[in-house]
Amino acid sequence: MECFRIDESGYTGFDLLNPEQPFQGAAAVAIGNEDAARLIKEHFPGLQATELKYRALARRPGNHPRLLSLLKDLLTHYKCVTYVCDKRFLLLLMFLDYAVEPFYYERGINFYEDGQNYALASMMSFVGPTLLGEDAFNAMLAAFQRAAREKTTEALKDLVDAVRKTRWRELPEALGPLAQYAAPECLSAIMAPGVSTDAAFVVLQSLVTRMEEMAEGSYCVEHDQSKNLLTYHDLIQQYINHEEAIEFRQSEIASLKFPLKLASVTQVDSKMSPAVQLADVMIGATIEAANTLRGRRLVGLDAGAVMALYSDEQIIHLLPSLDFEEQKRFRQGSQGAELIDYMATRFHR
Known part of the structure; x- marks a missing residue:
């Protein structure tokens, strides 16, 4: 069964005004651990750490070309999606x-x-x-x-x-x-009991929407055992258990249809999953690029180089835009009201 490995960054619970972490996101990549381990060895042959971590690697300018090359390999040869939002x-x-x-x-x-x-x-x-x-x-x-x-x-x-x-x-x-x-x-x-400013629900919904489109049949999700991802885990399990047949149009390129093709979700120790470590690199680089473009970071990967690696269908962003005509065209016919009502009454955060 095809398996997407996911990781998140920037999660601050209900507090979306945290000045140190203005962006939140998650990444998913459909790659097996054998392929992931091979890529890590190819791009970081001298790695001494027990786990590939974006934040640790990005501190050293000498690692930047290797990180960009790794991201290019992932985005070119594997099914990937990254979501980032302005909280x-x-x-x-x-x-x-x-x-x-x-x-x-x-x-x-x-x-x-x-x-x-x-x-x-x-x-x-x-x-x-x-x-x-x-x-x-x-x-x-x-x-x-x-x-x-x-x-x-x-x-x-x-x-x-x-x-x-x-x-x-x-x-x-x-x-x-x-x-x-x-x-x-x-x-x-x-x-209302289901109303919360916790952004995990929004991030997950967007990620699942794209994974559903990319997966050819039933698939699974695997993620780290971090405390932050426990919220995502519970929501994913609710999605899997939901059997009512219904579909909502969200935008020109996105719709959400139940029941999902997603069949199972598993928590793993990221140290034992090279594939989850690659998801960490993807979301880490993208969140850092967003911060750099906002003028909040002075070091790290070149933001333009990171974003240039993505094709349009590989990245979802929720950012403010003053191009109102484009917004109207993109979301024409959206069933936003129906989707919000449906989610609020059937899923619990």
């Missing part, structure tokens, strides 16, 4: 999902039509601090993720107060539901 942008999308969309749903308006939620979140990502007041805007996002986690009356009140302290009249279509009405339907949505 602050994702938090804004979640804010629109739960603190805004229910208000419009109650009034018969499809807030997700043609991806307009992505356009609004992108605009808020770029101009929100200036338009709404930087400190107040940041406090609002912090209050939202706290309310989604704690689900208390006090936390909800603090969220409404935080929204009202912004210059919300500059953007009433996004902030009016809470600032003007303290919309009970929005507050109820935030209080």
Whole structure:
């Protein structure tokens, strides 16, 4: 059976505002341990460590050409996909999902039509601090993720107060539901048991969507035993166990169909799995490239060289964009509202 090895980077649980780790992602590569061990030996013949770790290797400039060559081999000869997201942008999308969309749903308006939620979140990502007041805007996002986690009356009140302290009249279509009405339907949505700002669910959903497309038949997933990946493991198992036949269109190139071809998920010690170690290299290099392009890193692999290795179908990114027409075209006909409702009622984070 074909097996995808996966690894993650940048996981900070419910906290999507962590300034030290603004990006989160995961990578999957369909490679056997025998081939993986051979590639590691070819590209790092003098490796003394018991495990191939991207972070340790990338510290030495002399390893950079070898790392790029290894990535090129993986992306050229094996089925691969890497997902990376801007966590602050994702938090804004979640804010629109739960603190805004229910208000419009109650009034018969499809807030997700043609991806307009992505356009609004992108605009808020770029101009929100200036338009709404930087400190107040940041406090609002912090209050939202706290309310989604704690689900208390006090936390909800603090969220409404935080929204009202912004210059919300500059953007009433996004902030009016809470600032003007303290919309009970929005507050109820935030209080729902399945609602969380933990990004593992979003990352995994995107990764599974691409693995389903790449796999020719039944396949398995193998991942490290790290604490962070326990969340992914539980979600993958729920996906495997879900037998209802249904399909959702997410974008021009992505759809999710149940039941999945994914048949099993296994945790392994990464020291014993060269294939999992290669997944670590893939996601480590991509997250570092994202940080470099954001201006947050001064050392490491050349970001342009890393991204040039990827073909369009090998990388999924959730990043803000001001090309609203492209966003509309890409997400035209999206069943975003239906998918969110379906996932919230059937899967538990």
